[in-house]
Amino acid sequence: MAYRNGQRLPLDEGGSGPTLRLSVNPRARRLSVRIDARAGEAVVIAPTERGLVQAVAFARSKSVWISERLAVRSKGRPLQPGQVISLRGKPVRLEATPGAGAARLVEEGTVIRSGGEGEAYARRVENLLKREARDTLLARTDVHLRALGQGPVKMSIADTRSRWGSCSPHNRTIRYSWRVIMAPPPVIDYLAAHEVAHLVHADHSPAYWSVVERLVGDHKPWRKWLKDHGAALHAVGR
Numbered sequence: 749m750a751y752r753n754g755q756r757l758p759l760d761e762g763g764s765g766p767t768l769r770l771s772v773n774p775r776a777r778r779l780s781v782r783i784d785a786r787a788g789e790a791v792v793i794a795p796t797e798r799g800l801v802q803a804v805a806f807a808r809s810k811s812v813w814i815s816e817r818l819a820v821r822s823k824g825r826p827l828q829p830g831q832v833i834s835l836r837g838k839p840v841r842l843e844a845t846p847g848a849g850a851a852r853l854v855e856e857g858t859v860i861r862s863g864g865e866g867e868a869y870a871r872r873v874e875n876l877l878k879r880e881a882r883d884t885l886l887a888r889t890d891v892h893l894r895a896l897g898q899g900p901v902k903m904s905i906a907d908t909r910s911r912w913g914s915c916s917p918h919n920r921t922i923r924y925s926w927r928v929i930m931a932p933p934p935v936i937d938y939l940a941a942h943e944v945a946h947l948v949h950a951d952h953s954p955a956y957w958s959v960v961e962r963l964v965g966d967h968k969p970w971r972k973w974l975k976d977h978g979a980a981l982h983a984v985g986r
């Protein structure tokens with residue numbers, strides 16, 4: 749397959765998702781991807797036209813990153829058909845179906861299909877994401893509670909502006925942001941471990957972190973992941 753300078757194509761091979769613009773720049777030393785916020789597109793740059801094949805493959809390998817960056821730049825845009833979001837760290841395309849049916853996860857988890865228009869569409873998709881978040885976080889919370897010999901807690905799902913979770917050891921309640929369901933599974937698991945470990949130590953002391961480490965091993969990569977991607981996940985659909 750040959751590509752040419754200036755060509756536009758869908759980022760996802762399935763034929764949807766954000767637009768990718770191909771650009772040849774003889775002075776470029778290597779392949780690169782940048783976000784054109786004004787155009788709402790990703791631009792992939794290669795030194796030669798022949799290099800575009802590799803450049804497209806490179807951009808597609810970064811599709812989650814690109815979708816997240818574009819989502820941050822388009823703040824205030826409600827969830828809508830054609831958008832690509834991530835679910836458990838994997839890209840999922842939003843599609844519309846006629847009628848007012850609830851959102852469903854289809855095609856082996858690569859597509860969310862929902863009825864409704866405008867706000868109603870966005871709400872249905874968000875409700876699905878909240879249900880997915882609740883199921884996964886309940887399961888992971890349970891695993892960590894048992895590992896620490898802890899009794900049950902009351903768990904709730906919220907949509908906080910910036911926090912990922914909170915734990916009140918006194919009331920034995922844990923709250924999570926549903927938005928963490930967009931993160932890769934080890935990050936979701938780390939968040940559950942983080943809140944459950946607060947039942948043992950309410951602070952962030954070295955003793956606390958050693959409990960977290962007992963539950964998930966080295967937690968630094970997952971904390972860094974949340975730091976790097978947090979703003980993007982908190983911006984989705986807002």
Ligand SMILES: [Zn+2]
Binds near residue numbers: 942946952
């Ligand atoms: Zn904490």
